[in-house]
Amino acid sequence: GAGVSQTPSNKVTEKGKYVELRCDPISGHTALYWYRQSLGQGPEFLIYFQGTGAADDSGLPNDRFFAVRPEGSVSTLKIQRTERGDSAVYLCASSSTTAASQYFGPGTRLTVT
Amino acid sequence: GNSVTQMEGPVTLSEEAFLTINCTYTATGYPSLFWYVQYPGEGLQLLLKATKADDKGSNKGFEATYRKETTSFHLEKGSVQVSDSAVYFCALLDYNQGGKLIFGQGTELSVKP
Numbered sequence: 001g002a003g004v005s006q007t008p009s010n011k012v013t014e015k016g017k018y019v020e021l022r023c024d025p026i027s028g029h030t031a032l033y034w035y036r037q038s039l040g041q042g043p044e045f046l047i048y049f050q051g052t053g054a055a056d057d058s059g060l061p062n063d064r065f066f067a068v069r070p071e072g073s074v075s076t077l078k079i080q081r082t083e084r085g086d087s088a089v090y091l092c093a094s095s096s097t098t099a100a101s102q103y104f105g106p107g108t109r110l111t112v113t
Numbered sequence: 114g115n116s117v118t119q120m121e122g123p124v125t126l127s128e129e130a131f132l133t134i135n136c137t138y139t140a141t142g143y144p145s146l147f148w149y150v151q152y153p154g155e156g157l158q159l160l161l162k163a164t165k166a167d168d169k170g171s172n173k174g175f176e177a178t179y180r181k182e183t184t185s186f187h188l189e190k191g192s193v194q195v196s197d198s199a200v201y202f203c204a205l206l207d208y209n210q211g212g213k214l215i216f217g218q219g220t221e222l223s224v225k226p
Binding site for chain 2: 031033035040041042043044045048050055056059091093095098099101102103104105106107
């Protein structure tokens with residue numbers, strides 16, 4: 001079946017703008033995760049959802065970052081007033097439960113100029 | 114807190130050489146351990162996993178054994194191929210701290226013909 005999909009694959013935006021990144025998890029997966037990967041580093045956890053609710057948002061770096069999953073499927077990561085330091089690859093993963101293996105999407109490369 | 118440390122890369126090997134990529138972890142609970150692989154231009158793929166002490170995960174000729182006494186999960190392959198060239202990430206998941214994965218910094222492997 002289809003894997004995790006993310007759109008857009010690339011996003012270039014100017015400093016100070018607002019961006020939305022979308023994740024479509026594997027069908028039937030109740031857990032959804034967002035990570036951020038800077039060049040040459042491992043992914044770092046941002047937030048995860050169990051169903052519609054954010055079960056753990058401890059990795060969000062500040063209040064400019066927000067994520068939603070209103071119907072328990074697709075999720076959107078929202079970044080306000082983008083800064084150059086937000087440039088990274090944003091990864092989404094899903095799993096059938098929080099105890100199960102996580103499967104990653106191809107990522108969205110965000111560049112803030 | 115929980116953390117994962119991998120050997121630094123890049124690791125350069127000739128085809129058919131033996132591969133070891135070291136990974137050690139620090140965790141307060143009883144984590145599950147994973148190896149993910151990122152091929153050039155592609156997303157993160159789950160390579161193998163182990164969920165308890167002394168478990169051995171294996172896939173595509175790669176193996177790793179969960180060693181609680183040495184807090185290690187070293188990745189091995191008896192005979193590497195050029196197609197194994199990629200970045201390898203070790204990760205842990207501590208269910209007591211939610212469903213997030215904690216990654217090492219990644220080890221780049223380059224296999225020459």
